Amino acid sequence: MTREPTPPPQRPREATTWWKRWWRKLPPSRQDRFATLGPLLAVLLFLCAIVVAIAYLRYEEIDREQEAVTRDVEYAQQRLRLRLLERQEQLMRLAREVDNKEISTEEFEFQAESLISQFPELIAINWVDARRNILASYASPSAPLSAQRQPGATLAANETDGSFELARDLRQPIYSRPMGEEPRLATLMLQVPLSEQGRFAGTVMGEYAIDGLMRFGVPPEIMSRYAVALMDDRERVLSGSLQSPSAVQRLLPWSAPPLEHEVPVSPVGNGLLLKAQGYRTSQDIVGNGFFWVIGALSALTVWMLLGTWRHTRRRVQAQQALIAETNFRRAMENSMLTGMRALDLQGRISYVNPAFCFMTGWTEPELVGRTAPFPYWPEEEYEYLTSRLDDELNGRSTPGGFEVRVQRRDGTIFDARMYVSPLIDPNQNQTGWMTSMTDITEPKRIREELSASYERFTTVLESLDSAVSVAPLGSNEVLFANKLYRQWFGTRGHGHRRLLDLASSQPNPVPDDGDAVDAFAGMPTDALTDAGAENAEVFVEDLGRWLEVRTRYLTWVDGRLAQMVISSDITTRRNAEIQAAQQAERAQTASRLITMGEMASSVAHELNQPLTAISNYCNGMISRVNEQRISTEELLAALDKTARQAQRAGQIIQRIRSFVKRSEPNPTPSDVAQMVNNAIELADIELRRQQVRLTPYVAARLPSLMVDPILIEQVLINLLKNAGEAIAHANRSQSERYIELRVGPRREADQDVVEFSVRDTGSGVPDEMIERIYEAFYSTKSGGMGIGLKLCRSIVESHHGRMQVKNIYNGESVQGCCFSFWIPVVSRLKSETAIQGSDPRR
The missing domain is CATH 3.30.450.20 (PAS domain)
Known part of the structure; x- marks a missing residue:
């Protein structure tokens, strides 16, 4: 019975099937990319492997060569060490004989001569006592002059480089550092100490030629393989030769540094170094050629693969661009x-x-x-x-x-x-x-609604009681003009230009609000050649009218920058303002007359004193002249006193006359102290009658104010008189009947001002009346007319100042009242007066 064959395992087939499914799922562009990147990565990996192998072998070779250099240099150093120790032992034996006094100076020189002739690196041997005096010396005929010393000479301190002192202190052989200015003639000194009954008796000083140590101490086989040299601690080459960096050839651009090694020569120490460099006179032509051939073939392969990959990418990009263009056009058509x-x-x-x-x-x-x-x-x-x-x-x-x-x-x-x-x-x-x-x-x-809106807008502009015109900057062309403008100035642009010229000639008032925005903010300043005031009041002689001119900048429908002018007839309002100003002037004059009328009795009493004095002086002089009992000096003194009293009376009358005289407002630079003194002279008459003390304080170096001094004096006199009356009505005691007048600088609303304050000790102002005391014909006094404080506030505000009142409290009781006002140092009254003076009808 035959057995059926066992089916093979399915894992490789399943793996192959999975790989095929994954590959087929990739888009063509991704498949092309993987198909190109595979060979490229393989070539790059092959090149990397070759480079790593060559570098590894090269570094292994360099390490072996470096080990050989190190081993040979250590061997040469041992040979030098043994030679130095042998010479040191011979010098120490010679020193023991000197210590034991077994030899004389002649025998010392004989043994030194035999040692020098036997060992060529020794060039001089000297017997030096404790005082550095040379007792015996022998030098080789080939020794430099610095090493040839005569007996009886004394060693200088710098000739031993401190080795003599170290041998004396340590009582053991001491080597010096290499000495000599010329590196090729440098010598090395060995100091072997001598002792006599435990005391230092000098040294046996042996000198070595460093060049001799190099020639006779370094094995010939070492010098044939390397560039060998002896150097000091300053890296000066004392004997031998080293290769320059440019003479060292490298096999590869990334090869290691030249092969070299250095060790200190013992027992000398770090003062003498033995350094050797490996000879490198040829390159590894076979290795280098092999490397560059492989590199060139790999680079060619990479270049071809990159070219293929770039061509593939361009083809894919063209396909993607075509798809994107088609999709974009379809999306654009659909959207x-x-x-x-x-x-x-x-x-x-x-x-x-x-x-x-x-x-x-x-x-x-x-x-x-x-x-x-x-x-x-x-x-x-x-x-x-x-x-x-x-x-x-x-x-x-x-x-x-x-x-x-x-x-x-x-x-x-x-x-x-x-x-x-x-x-x-x-x-x-x-x-x-x-x-x-x-x-x-x-x-x-x-469009139809805009046409209807334009018709309505045109109808409204044509019906306005203000003239409206629009013209480009720097041109007489009129872009728009309403009906009233055409009635006043016609259809040409000369009226628009004339209104701008009149408005620009008016001074531009400074806005009270510190946050006010400039009318030209955001506009191109190079185009604003006719920048007039934002609002101005001008008088047009041809029309015989006062017009309020307002200008605005706008962008016209064609993009040009244009200027719109709106002119409103304000003749009626201007006439009313003139009449109101005239009434205010009459009210101020009337207030001053009322004030002086109320002070008439006090003024009469004040004048009675100088007039009585004048009468008494005159009667006394007449009596004494008739009796012939007066001399010329006494007569002149009496006449001088009479003249001063008459002058005093005249000043009082002149001050009253100038105070009550009616005149036009005349702002001038006025001295604050003088205004205060003039007001005190008039008010003090009434205050003395009411038995009220006045204490003035005026700060020094106050600036001049652009004010009408008569009006400011009127305000001060009114406030001082009211303060005196308040104290009189409060029935204060004599110690409490006083007024403080203080004048000083202050900072208010970001500007410098001068503040005037009048503090009294009266009964104050009721809280419910503080808000109404400035109303016309309202008074807190039973016989008051109610126009004094109203006029005072109007005068202060006409000078662009502010006036306020507040009670002075001591706990819950009122102890007096304080009226204060301030005037700005930088005033605009001068410019406003100039504007009023331009009115042809004033």
Whole structure:
């Protein structure tokens, strides 16, 4: 019975099937990429393996060569060490004989000569006592002059480089550092100490030629294989030679540094170093050639694979760009709001986009292939639309398009504009006509509303009682002028320009609000050649009218920068302001007359004193002259006193006369201290009568104020008089009847001001009356007229200042009142006065 063969395992087949399924799922672009990257990776891996193998072998060779250099240098160092130790032992034996006094100086020189002749590296042997005096010496004939010393000479401190002192202190052989300015003639000194009964007795000093140590101490086989040299601790080459870096050749660009090794020469120490470099005079041409051939072949293979991969990528990118362009054009056609319709040369619809179907309500299959009349034509428009289609097929359509009415599928009608252009194929042959259709129902409605709005706007501007004109900057052309402007100035632009010139000649007032925005903010300053004031009041002689001129900058419909001027007739208001100013002047004069009338008794009493004094002086002088009992000096003294009293009376009368004299407001630079003194002179008469003390304080170096001094004195006199009356009505005791007048600088609303304050000890102002004390004809006094504080506040505000009042409390009881006002240091009264003075009717 035969047995059926066992089926093979299915794992490899399943793995192969899985691999095929995975490969087939990949897109063609990804398959091309993997097919290109596989060989490229294989070549790169092969190149890396070759490079790693060559580098490994090369580094192994370098390590073996470095070990050989190290071993040979250590061997040469041992040979040098043994030679130095042998010479050291011989010098120590010679020193012991000297210590034991077994030899004389002649025998010392004889043994030194035999040692030097036997060992060429020794060039001099000296016997030096403890005082550095040379007792015996022998030097080789070939020794340098610095090593040839005569007996009886003394060693200098710098000749032993400190080795003599170390041998004396340590009592053991000491080697010096290599000495000598010329590296090739450098010597090495050995100091063997001598002792006599435990005391230092000098040294046996042996000198070695470093060049001799090199020639006789280093084995010849070492010097034949390497560049050997002896160096000091400053890396100066004292004997031998080393290769320069440029002379060392490398097999590969990334080869290790040249083979070298250095060790200190014992027992000398780090002062003398033995260094050797391996010779490398040829390159491994076979190894280098093999490496570069493999590298060149691998690079060529990689370049070819990269070229194939780039070509494949370009082909894939072109395919993707074509797909993306097709999808983009299809998406653009589907998303655009303009309806597109294509007709062939026979007038049959060949293409419509979704927007056209959405506008008409018909689907693409229902429209493609249809001929006129089309289903979206209104029945009443057949004749007109047929003629338009005939013009379209014969190329007679207007470039600006034409308006048509289109009927939707549900029967509604909308307005549309159609544009027609020829449809050209890639061979430059016309295959039909392309028509674009735009729904203009809403724009048409907006245009009609704008036309109606423009008519209403024009009607409103023509009915305004202000003249409105618009002109470009720097031009006399009038872009717009309403009816009143045409009545006043005609249709030309000279009136617009004249109003701007008059407005620009007026000073620009400084706004009170610190946050006010400049009228020209955001405008191009290079174009604002005629920048007048934002608001100005001008007088036009031809019209005989006062006009308020307001200017604004705007961008005209054509993009040009233009200036609009609005002129309003303010003649009636101006006349009313002039009359109000005249009434205010009369009220101020009347207030001063009332004040002086109330102070008449005090003024009469004040004048009575100098007049009585004058009368007494005159009567006394008459009596004494009649009796002839007065000398000339006494007569002159009496006349001088009489003149001073008369002058005092005249000053009082002149001050009163200037105070009550009516005059036009005349702002001038005024001294604050002088104004305060003038006011005190007049007010102090009444205050003394009421037994009230006045304590003034005026700060030093106050600036001058641009004010009318008479008006400011009027305010101060009124406040001082009211303060005295308040104290008198409060029945204060004599110690409490006083007034403080303080004048000083202050910072208010970001400007420098001068503040005047009057503090009294009266009964204060009731809280419910503080808000009304500045009202006209309102007074807290039983016989008051109620115009004093009103005029005071008007005067202060006319000088652009502020006035305020507050009670002074001590706990809950009122202890007095404080009236204060301030005047700005930088005033605008001068410019405003100049504006008023320009009025031809004042």
